[in-house]
Amino acid sequence: MSAETLTENSLASDFWQGVRLSMPVVVASAPFAVLFGALAVDNGFSVLEAFLMSALVYGGASQMVGIQLFGQHVAPWLIVLSIFAVNFRHVLYSAGIGRRIAHWPVVSQALGYFILTDPQFAVAEARAQSGQTVGFAWYLGLGLPVYVFWVVESALGALFGKLIPDTHALGIDFLLPIYFLGLVMGFRKRPLWLPVVIASACASIIAYKTVGSPWHVSIGAIAGVLLAVILPPHHSGVETRR
């Protein structure tokens, strides 16, 4: 066996190892992809637009935020700003994973950052911390199936969403707040979670009543983030990770 086939074999086996690890993520994200497609159509997107958003943005929570605000006829630039704000956590993933993939060719790195989702970061960082190399083939094996299924299932959800006759009886219009509450609860182990949530909730309700939608999103978010910045660092638990 030549050295070349050896490398090819190990690349293929790295890829398939990544694919195996991607399966739980594929299964867990499937209902949300279908839900996104159905809700996107319910909020005024076409099937093609729902498909495009999944293919190009590729960030579940931010896509849900986008269609929710779109359905409320919020100004386009504020929708984009909200998508940016929800996705802002990726900055930390990107800073973290950067040193793991610095040895890849630049084009591979550019692609790698495009599919850097929450689970992609978590699994890749875990591999790096166990002392193994994060290779491009393995990383692609982990990320590609999640991406392909996400996009296809979004389109299917959008097609299916057009067939639902009575969206109120099925609660479709209120599924997003439930989903967002679920996401908020998922962050509850983070330091300062409760004070931030209370501050954002109060500020957004007051802003909603006074200034009006859509400003309650920005004002509420700024209130929560400012509180986290202002409180002494020993409350926020960030310095303990040094």
Added chain:
Amino acid sequence: MSTTFWIIIAGAIATYLTRIGGHLVISRFENIHPRVEAGLNAVPAAVLTTLVAPELLNAGPAEWAALVVTAVASLRGGLMSMFLAGAAVLILARQSVG
């Protein structure tokens, strides 16, 4: 091209900037100020809360029940199970309350 299309393109660019930006910007600094890091940590919960809280003003009994069940279910299960629990309560309550 429609407004929706441009929202999607701009949203995609904004998202890609967050995914590559940490590598391009933050990794150049030796360490991040604890207050900045605390602020960054708070961003997702802060933004997502603002999408739920004002809904409480317009919520009826069915919506309240669904949110309470979702919050309780979150103490036990993952995102999917709490979402399904909340959605099930909402659909059942809407059938009876209307």
